[in-house]
Amino acid sequence: MPRPIALAVLLVVTCAASPAWAQRPLPQALAEPQVAAALAAVDARRDETARWLATIGGIVSPSGQERDRAEAVAAEMRRIGLADVTVDAAPNVVGRIRGRSGKALVFVSTLDDLATVAADQRATTAKPRIDGDRVVGPGTNTSTTTAALVAAADALLKSGIVPEHDLVFAGVAQEETGLVGMGALYAQWKDRALAFVDVLGDGHSITYGAITIHWWKVVATGPGGHSLNGGVPNVNQGIGRAVDRILQLPHPARYVSDRVVINVAMLQSGAVYNHKPETGWFSLDVRSLDGARVHEVEDEVRKVLAGVTAETTIRFEMQPFQTTPGGQIPGLRESALVTTAEAIARHLGYTAQLGNAGSANLNVPLGQGSVAIGIGGNRGGQRGFADEWGDIPQMMRTAKFVVLLAATIGR
Secondary structure, three states: OOOOOOOOOOEEOOOHHHHHHHHHHOOHOOOOHHHHHHHHHHHHHHHHHHHHHHHHHHOEEEEOOOOOHHHHHHHHHHHHHEEEEEEEEOOOOOEEOOOOOOEEEEEEOOOOHHHHHHHHHHOOOOOOOOOOOEEOOOOOOOOOHHHHHHHHHHHHHHOOOOOOOEEEEEEEEOOOOOOHHHHHHHHOOOOEEEEEOOOOOOOOOOOOEEOOEEEEEEEEEOOOEEEOOOOOOOOHHHHHHHHHOOOOOOOOHHHHHHHHEEEEEEEEEOOOOOOEEOEEEEEEEEEOOOOOOOOHHHHHHHHHHHHHHHHOEEEEEEEEEEEEEEEEEEOHHHHHHHHHHHHHHHHHHOOOEEEEOOOOOOHHHOOOOOOHHHHEOOOOOOOOOOOOEEHHHHHHHHHHHHHHHHHHHHO
């Protein structure tokens, strides 16, 4: 999950740009021969897309080390004919189909894998393989989104569709470690973008808001010593009192509709049985649909820590570890963006589950006041394990979702 800002397919639109959409109703788009040709082109390259997923999925690409995968995606973008293909320092890879308006619809996928995926890739000499409707091997799950994105771009190019707006296709880096790539992409395109679309699935879910998440490392300090010194103060006594009181704060029950969450997952101090540690720490996860509630909880936590310090003399320092911005846009649920995405999901054969608590790359634009929806789904299975796999039919539906968003929002 993300760290301080430096997206599910994710659809993001700036409020100021929304009146400029040349949005085309889905039934009208589906009736157009060029759109039909693009959808048929997605089907026609099923085997090619599966083989390419096996190729890029086999490239070791943990967060912060995505350069080789980015370059491979850039090469494929150039091969299919995307314009202005670049790989930047993040490293994000970007290519586009040029439009006429000077505005852009930006589709986004994630390049990086979990560290455990990279470890599994390095531990085997076997390459990802196609097995029926699956591509099996570490690195194939998340990469279904990038493969789908490129398949959609290829289909749009082959169809001869000339978009009103630039159709931008981007693979972003460092999603797992701070949304760094998305932050850079947003800064680059926010003034031209009518919408950002981060492809994380086939539209079984649609998210139209983002939850604020703050992670803290709370460090406790006190006098060290040997067990025989006995007594207090003891860092662990301070940590114990603080954690117990923090987890009893009333905010989750008081603000149910705001989905306030307070969690302590990790506690660490000491190394041997007969030692009084000088320091220790615990994690703190505070989240809510309303960012003001997060700050309210944090203020109460500070009061708790000050109270424990007064009782024990154990000192505490709250160190920010990860800050994920959130945002809610009034009226977005009823907007053409959400309803069009719902219609596309129905056309593809399912009813999307809607929610407003996204926690991925979409948090970047929502946290800065831009409208965003997230569209996701199950990409396969066993992510993070040696037998990870990507689902080929899901990947092809995702590509069709991208084609139809381009044919409605992008025209």
